Amino acid sequence: MSTCTARVLLCLSEKGLEYELVPVQMSKGAHKQQPYLSLNPFGQIPAFEDGDVSLFESRAICKYLALKHKDIGTDLLRSSSFAEATIVDLWMEVEAHQFNGPISAFIRQIFLNPMFGRAPDEKVIETETEKLGKILDVYEERLSKSKYLAGDYYTMVDMNHIPYLVYFMKTPYATVVTSRPHVSAWWKNVLSRPATIKVSSGMTL
Amino acid sequence: MSTCTARVLLCLSEKGLEYELVPVQMSKGAHKQQPYLSLNPFGQIPAFEDGDVSLFESRAICKYLALKHKDIGTDLLRSSSFAEATIVDLWMEVEAHQFNGPISAFIRQIFLNPMFGRAPDEKVIETETEKLGKILDVYEERLSKSKYLAGDYYTMVDMNHIPYLVYFMKTPYATVVTSRPHVSAWWKNVLSRPATIKVSSGMTL
Structure with a gap:
């Protein structure tokens, strides 16, 4: 359902990256409790982990992915110009x-x-x-x-x-x-x- | 008065850059008419020109200034790391x-x-x-x-x-x-x- 999660999935897909999607039990309020709040202190989805990098805010996650993997998949930021x-x-x-x-x-x-x-x-x-x-x-x-x-x-x-x-x-x-x-x-x-x-x-x- | 113009002025000042501030007669609706709309099609202030670069959206202008002048003034984006x-x-x-x-x-x-x-x-x-x-x-x-x-x-x-x-x-x-x-x-x-x-x-x- 989440539009912000969809944004990150679009980026992962444009880049051809593999990922694991971990559902958050929002109906039970899991996003407003620990341990989730340590991933996103605003209690919103998504949160994102890549090794020891931990991020939230969908547009920031996408920017990170596009810059880290700038040489594979779609050139989303045109950073070479x-x-x-x-x-x-x-x-x-x-x-x-x-x-x-x-x-x-x-x-x-x-x-x-x-x-x-x-x-x-x-x-x-x-x-x-x-x-x-x-x-x-x-x-x-x-x-x-x-x-x-x-x-x-x-x-x-x-x-x-x-x-x-x-x-x-x-x-x-x-x-x-x-x-x-x-x-x-x-x-x-x-x-x-x-x-x-x-x-x-x-x-x- | 404009908070978005102030944001750009802060960036120019942190970078120690010279600039010319051109007032827009908003009380006369100049921001909703040509020629201003060719600078910012949404009819909001500020708009920004630097040689043949023409931008709007205060945060985008600031990013441009910080990247173009990354070696002078305050390191606002930490782009070397x-x-x-x-x-x-x-x-x-x-x-x-x-x-x-x-x-x-x-x-x-x-x-x-x-x-x-x-x-x-x-x-x-x-x-x-x-x-x-x-x-x-x-x-x-x-x-x-x-x-x-x-x-x-x-x-x-x-x-x-x-x-x-x-x-x-x-x-x-x-x-x-x-x-x-x-x-x-x-x-x-x-x-x-x-x-x-x-x-x-x-x-x-």
Whole structure:
């Protein structure tokens, strides 16, 4: 179910890395207790271990994996070119500070509220969908000039958008994406990647 | 007034770089029109130009400056050590995805609502202050083991926290920081830096 765990799985898959996935019994509150809190003091999933490296925050885990394994699999950060890496960094910040807020608020209302016995707040859904549409207007313009968000190559920018969009596209609000031709074509492209197919097929919220 | 502009000014100052600050007439809506939108398509400040490099998103601008000028001024990203740089990245994500949400919502209520003739929403202030307190509990534990958030050295992690905290500490809710001894000592340390003194003295919200 976890979008942040899906983000790390996408990265592992793009890099062709092997891993062990250790479920956390969130229904029993295991993520808010030791020993889990020693892995992630904020009590959120995922947490990540690689030898003596212990990390949390999905985007930080992905960056670590992409830098450590920069010579295998997909070149997610374009770190061999400072100019290209700068644009990747910029659009990763756009994902984090423009896109993530509205879409995560939307997903909370549509998927998580009902799980906790609360009705979705229609007013919040409307506000956040409108915000998302304005952000995707900028993406539409951007994607009319390059195939992917950071250039003509797939990067961590595109990847970081996938988890929330997988769930978003299952809702009637998917038209926010499909009504914008370049965003829609980009999403089809992103969705057709072997790593995306593999990870999204296991995503069930 | 802008916290995101202050973040970039802090970085420029830590690096000892010269710059020209070009005001944007936001009261006249200049940030939502051309030519500004060609610098930042989201219509937010700041935007940044360095020769033919054009960027926006304050944290991306700071990263660019720190990487381009890594050999002068403060070593903000610790990029010569992969292990240290990984921890800097991790805690930058914590700032972005844990700290920034509640404190920016708080600042909106306390400072921005009155500017737009709206009363601060006491319920939101209470909720966000409580969230912030829980995050600072994790920081308190962290700062009992290292002088700064990413280690015993000042980095972009600490720097990225400064702008919102400068305004937060002017409110009666400053006790959320001062009641936590290690967080309070860290803040005093951060605040005493020449770059922080210089930039914060010009911050007037």
